[in-house]
Amino acid sequence: MRTLFSADDHIVEPADVWSKRVPRKFLEDAPHVVDDGEMEFWVVEGTKMPTIGLNAVAGKSEEEWSFDPVRFSDMIPGCYDPKARAEDLRAEGIMASLNFPTLPRFGGALFPELKDRQLADVCVQAWNDFMFDEWCAVAPEMFVPMAIVQLWDADLAAKEIERNLGRGLRAISIPEETSLLGLPSYYNSFWDPVWDICQQSGTAVCMHIGSSGWRPYTPPEANPSLNVALGFVPTITHALGMMYSPVPRKFPDIKIVYSEGGINWVPGALERADRMYKRHKYWSGTDDVLPSDVCRKNMWFCLIEEPYGLRVRHDIGIDRILWECDYPHSSCVWPNTQKIVDELFADVPADEAEMITVRNAERLFNWSCQPAPSAAS
Amino acid sequence: MRTLFSADDHIVEPADVWSKRVPRKFLEDAPHVVDDGEMEFWVVEGTKMPTIGLNAVAGKSEEEWSFDPVRFSDMIPGCYDPKARAEDLRAEGIMASLNFPTLPRFGGALFPELKDRQLADVCVQAWNDFMFDEWCAVAPEMFVPMAIVQLWDADLAAKEIERNLGRGLRAISIPEETSLLGLPSYYNSFWDPVWDICQQSGTAVCMHIGSSGWRPYTPPEANPSLNVALGFVPTITHALGMMYSPVPRKFPDIKIVYSEGGINWVPGALERADRMYKRHKYWSGTDDVLPSDVCRKNMWFCLIEEPYGLRVRHDIGIDRILWECDYPHSSCVWPNTQKIVDELFADVPADEAEMITVRNAERLFNWSCQPAPSAAS
Numbered sequence: 086m087r088t089l090f091s092a093d094d095h096i097v098e099p100a101d102v103w104s105k106r107v108p109r110k111f112l113e114d115a116p117h118v119v120d121d122g123e124m125e126f127w128v129v130e131g132t133k134m135p136t137i138g139l140n141a142v143a144g145k146s147e148e149e150w151s152f153d154p155v156r157f158s159d160m161i162p163g164c165y166d167p168k169a170r171a172e173d174l175r176a177e178g179i180m181a182s183l184n185f186p187t188l189p190r191f192g193g194a195l196f197p198e199l200k201d202r203q204l205a206d207v208c209v210q211a212w213n214d215f216m217f218d219e220w221c222a223v224a225p226e227m228f229v230p231m232a233i234v235q236l237w238d239a240d241l242a243a244k245e246i247e248r249n250l251g252r253g254l255r256a257i258s259i260p261e262e263t264s265l266l267g268l269p270s271y272y273n274s275f276w277d278p279v280w281d282i283c284q285q286s287g288t289a290v291c292m293h294i295g296s297s298g299w300r301p302y303t304p305p306e307a308n309p310s311l312n313v314a315l316g317f318v319p320t321i322t323h324a325l326g327m328m329y330s331p332v333p334r335k336f337p338d339i340k341i342v343y344s345e346g347g348i349n350w351v352p353g354a355l356e357r358a359d360r361m362y363k364r365h366k367y368w369s370g371t372d373d374v375l376p377s378d379v380c381r382k383n384m385w386f387c388l389i390e391e392p393y394g395l396r397v398r399h400d401i402g403i404d405r406i407l408w409e410c411d412y413p414h415s416s417c418v419w420p421n422t423q424k425i426v427d428e429l430f431a432d433v434p435a436d437e438a439e440m441i442t443v444r445n446a447e448r449l450f451n452w453s454c455q456p457a458p459s460a461a462s
Numbered sequence: 463m464r465t466l467f468s469a470d471d472h473i474v475e476p477a478d479v480w481s482k483r484v485p486r487k488f489l490e491d492a493p494h495v496v497d498d499g500e501m502e503f504w505v506v507e508g509t510k511m512p513t514i515g516l517n518a519v520a521g522k523s524e525e526e527w528s529f530d531p532v533r534f535s536d537m538i539p540g541c542y543d544p545k546a547r548a549e550d551l552r553a554e555g556i557m558a559s560l561n562f563p564t565l566p567r568f569g570g571a572l573f574p575e576l577k578d579r580q581l582a583d584v585c586v587q588a589w590n591d592f593m594f595d596e597w598c599a600v601a602p603e604m605f606v607p608m609a610i611v612q613l614w615d616a617d618l619a620a621k622e623i624e625r626n627l628g629r630g631l632r633a634i635s636i637p638e639e640t641s642l643l644g645l646p647s648y649y650n651s652f653w654d655p656v657w658d659i660c661q662q663s664g665t666a667v668c669m670h671i672g673s674s675g676w677r678p679y680t681p682p683e684a685n686p687s688l689n690v691a692l693g694f695v696p697t698i699t700h701a702l703g704m705m706y707s708p709v710p711r712k713f714p715d716i717k718i719v720y721s722e723g724g725i726n727w728v729p730g731a732l733e734r735a736d737r738m739y740k741r742h743k744y745w746s747g748t749d750d751v752l753p754s755d756v757c758r759k760n761m762w763f764c765l766i767e768e769p770y771g772l773r774v775r776h777d778i779g780i781d782r783i784l785w786e787c788d789y790p791h792s793s794c795v796w797p798n799t800q801k802i803v804d805e806l807f808a809d810v811p812a813d814e815a816e817m818i819t820v821r822n823a824e825r826l827f828n829w830s831c832q833p834a835p836s837a838a839s
Contacts, residue, residue, distance in 0.1 A: 148744045262679065270681030301699040302639065302676045304647030310746035311706045314738040314753070318699055322678040322692055329688045349733050353726030356770045361691040364792065367525045369687035376691070393733045393777060400770060415741065 086423055087438075088457040090181040090446035091174070092387050093293070093344040093409035096220060097141050097164040098188050098212075100157065106211035111204050115211075116188055118157075125156045127188055130199055140187055143173075143413030143420075150415060152309075164413045171224035177422035178457035179410055181446065183229040183291070184220065185258055185344065186212060191293035192260030193233030197268060202237065209235050209245065217252050226455050231256040231291065234279065236268055243278035246288065255450040256289040256342070258296075261323040265298035272330050280336040289385075289449055293344040294320050313415075320346030324384065325358050328376035333383045340449060341384050345411060348386045349394030351401045355380055381405065385449060388441070389416050390425065395433060398441070407449070408442040463800055464815075465834040467558040467823035468551070469764050470670070470721040470786035473597060474518050474541040475565050475589075477534065483588035488581050492588075493565055495534075502533045504565055507576055517564055520550075520790030520797075527792060529686070541790045548601035554799035555834035556787055558823065560606040560668070561597065562635055562721065563589060568670035569637030570610030574645060579614065586612050586622065594629050603832050608633040608668065611656065613645055620655035623665065632827040633666040633719070635673075638700040642675035649707050657713040666762075666826055670721040671697050690792075697723030701761065702735050705753035710760045717826060718761050722788060725763040726771030728778045732757055758782065762826060765818070766793050767806060775814070784826070785819040 100118035107115040116129045127134040135154030142150050144161040162169035174182055189195045189212055196205040213232045221228040232249045234242035234257055246257060259279070264270035283290050294316050301318040303311055320343050333339055358376035365371065381402050387409045388394055398406060408426070411417040418425040430438040443454055477495035484492040493506045504511040512531030519527050521538040539546035551559055566572045566589055573582040590609045598605040609626045611619035611634055623634060636656070641647035660667050671693050678695040680688055697720050710716055735753035742748065758779050764786045765771055775783060785803070788794045795802040807815040820831055 147741060150742070151745045262681070264681040265679060270683055272681050272683035297679070299679045301678065301695070302642060302674070303699070303703055304639070304641040304649050306647055306649035307703055308706050308746055308748060310738060310742035310748060311703060313742055314702055314706070314735045315699055317734060318678070318695055321698075322680070322695055325691055326680055326684055326688060329685050329691070347730070347734060349730030350727055352770050353724070353730060353768075356726050356768055357694060357724060358691045360767060361687060364524060365527070365687035365690055368528045369685055371685060371687060390737060391730075391733055393729050397774065 086178040086457040086459060087426060088443050088454055089179045089408060089410070089422065089426065090443045090452070090454055091179050091410035091412070092183050092342065092407035092446050094182045094184045094412040095140065095187055095414055096184045097136065097160060097413070098186065098215070099165045102215045103208055103211050106214055107204075107207050111207055114201060114204055115208055124154050126154065129195070130201070130204070134188065136187070139415045141413050142415050143417050160413070167220045167223040167228065170412070171227055173419065174227065174410070174412065175458065177419055179422060180454040180457055181227055181229055181452055182410070182412075183231055183256060183450070184216075185231070185291070185293055186233060189233055190296060191344075192258050192296035193236060194260050194266050194296065194298070196235070197237045197266060205237070206235055206241065209233055213245065213249055217249070229255050229450050229452055231258055233258055236260070236263065236266070239276050239278045243282045246279070246282050246286070250286050250288070254288060255452065256291050257283065258291045258293060260296040260298065261292040261294070261319055261343075262297035262299070262326075271327065271332055276332075277335070280332060280339055283340070284336045284338050287340070287451060289340045289342050291342045291344045292323070294346045297323060317347045317350060321350055321354050325354060325376060327384075328358060328379040329362070329371070333379045334372070334374060337382070339383050342407065342449070343384065343386050345387055345389070345409065345416070347391060347394065348388045348401055348406055349391045349397070351380070351386055352397050385445070389418060390429060392429060395429065398433070398437070403437055403440055404445055406441045407446045463555040463834040463836060464803060465820050465831055466554075466556045466785060466787070466799065466803065467820045467829070467831055468556050468787035468789070469560050469719065469784035469823050471559045471561045471789045472517065472564055472791055473561045474513065474537060474790070475563065475592070476542045479592045480585060480588050483591060484581075484584050488584055491578060491581055492585060501531050503531065506572070507578070507581070511565065513564070516792045518790050519792050520794050537790070544597045544600040544605065547789070548604055550796065551604065551787070551789065552835065554796055556799060557831040557834055558604055558606055558829055559787070559789075560608055560633060560827070561593075562608070562668070562670055563610060566610055567673060568721075569635050569673035570613060571637050571643050571673065571675070573612070574614045574643060582614070583612055583618065586610055590622065590626055594626070606632050606827055606829055608635055610635055613637070613640065613643070616653050616655045620659045623656070623659050623663075627663050627665070631665060632829065633668050634660065635668045635670060637673040637675065638669040638671070638696055638720075639674035639676070639703075648704065648709055654712070657709060657716055660717070661713045661715050664717070664828060666717045666719050668719045668721045669700070671723045674700060694724045694727060698727055698731050702731060702753060704761075705735060705756040706739070706748070710756045711749070711751060714759070716760050719784065719826070720761065720763050722764055722766070722786065722793070724768060724771065725765045725778055725783055726768045726774070728757070728763055729774050762822070766795060767802065769806060772806065772810060775810070775818070780814055780817055781822055783818045784823045
């Protein structure tokens, strides 16, 4: 059995993540789960937020998938229970797993929207405390600690990162793009305290697909799953934007991971971006650091099932590619992980496959995976 | 010298295209050129429209490029004069050339915006008459006739296509996406008369990059040339949208060309789209015709300089790829065409190179290229 490091999985937060952590005065406004008899949903500052079915399909057949809201009892326990999750993953050789939030959104963009900034701050800290004290604590050798941050205040965010570095933080999750969320863009020096502490500490900055606040334009009549197919389009956009931006120029050791964004588009996008970067140099003022230079130094990309992407792995950079499981979302390969990974890597030399499935992530996140249980055990 | 077919070049319309064709009552509102002493610009229904410098850079070095408006006298004659153009192209072995409009926009989306629909109709017809009577007439063996259509009325558009088929029409140019222009989307049966006559007559439907009315989101501080690098993002979006749409299902022989959209992103986009199309079948109702099936039957893609794209040509489909020059725009390879093409195809077998540079386009547009003058002549 291969030892696998999944660079992108998801936690469906248990109902009491916030209510058991926030001060009493915030209990009514902090996220909590209500059952109105018909459905369970989250309530945050008085607003209802259902759990979308497609975010918790692990263990279900494709025929059962839908966007409809679900209850906790509709999900397998591995969605929200770290003990069940650890067992599910270990059984398939996934020995390390990095987990993104659900209710706070992948990049933590829910909390800056709250009216009460003090509540928002408490909610960010509560999720991070849950990550360490409840999620990672169950299987500290498996769960790679990631934090969300106070996106509305980069100094506060840097302090929160520092607080979590003290207990072993390896990554933060922020949106692919922030200026649509009413926050300064990544071209703005507003974010420097965050880049600075991440660069200094070697903390990876993960940006998950679907976290940018916009979608490529599709007409209203389009098949609803077209948007799933197009999910990588904002990632292409923002990854190229980051390659053009001041961030990697001011913070040359910054480490940015595009989570669930796929890998197969990278060589084409770099080819186009490099050509345009050079060709439009004079009137636009681009410098001599090419988009591909930034990419090959500062960026990592994640694959689930991309045979073509793997074939062109050397055009991406064999050390830039991370494997992910995406448990418990709709692209998830669990519970057939080993079989699917074996087929996917059938034509890839063992040392290269090992880089992609475990070693690159170990180095990036400064982590050491336990070996997978043998197939016989 | 190689014989080349350029599937995408651009006409900068001469000043009198409309004023010498429209009835007297429309003279004031139809497009005409005014010089206010500082600059020349087009005026259409009272609105000023400059010619953007980047649309007429042929023959200029990159240091001279800018987005600033230009005069006709700032351009080389090949931009607007078909005789000069034909000489420029022939000298570099480009023996066939398909040309897109500039003032009407690449897909003719200017005219549906006019207040006066009768004027709009007359303007569409005038451009097409110019295309045949002035542009193609100068070098009928070289210039491949393309028309724009009355986008606000698909029956009128079909009649206009029919009118032009009578004099040898080979292609029409319509926007990559129409619903942002206040028109029905391509998912709507509104467009059936256009698809129908194009399918019946084998007329290619060209959709040029930058014609969709939206751009991928970038923050205001981004380098202005980032949008050039991202120009293929709407093409990816709308090509996948078309693969999911009813159009190729209702009109299985339709021929769609994504002009200047590049080729290198195609295999990755197909890999992702096919996976999602199958995976989300049950809840979204996708059928058994995969995006890649549509692509390999109904679509063509254009390359200028993409060494990586050429390397993965068999993943795109060797018969799906057209070469283009992009005269006189900023991606244009003229006046170094033969040298650049030789370098680009250095590792491609001669028969495959010939397919991409001339034979695929000849078959698609039902055209027969004269051989290039020998290098010595």
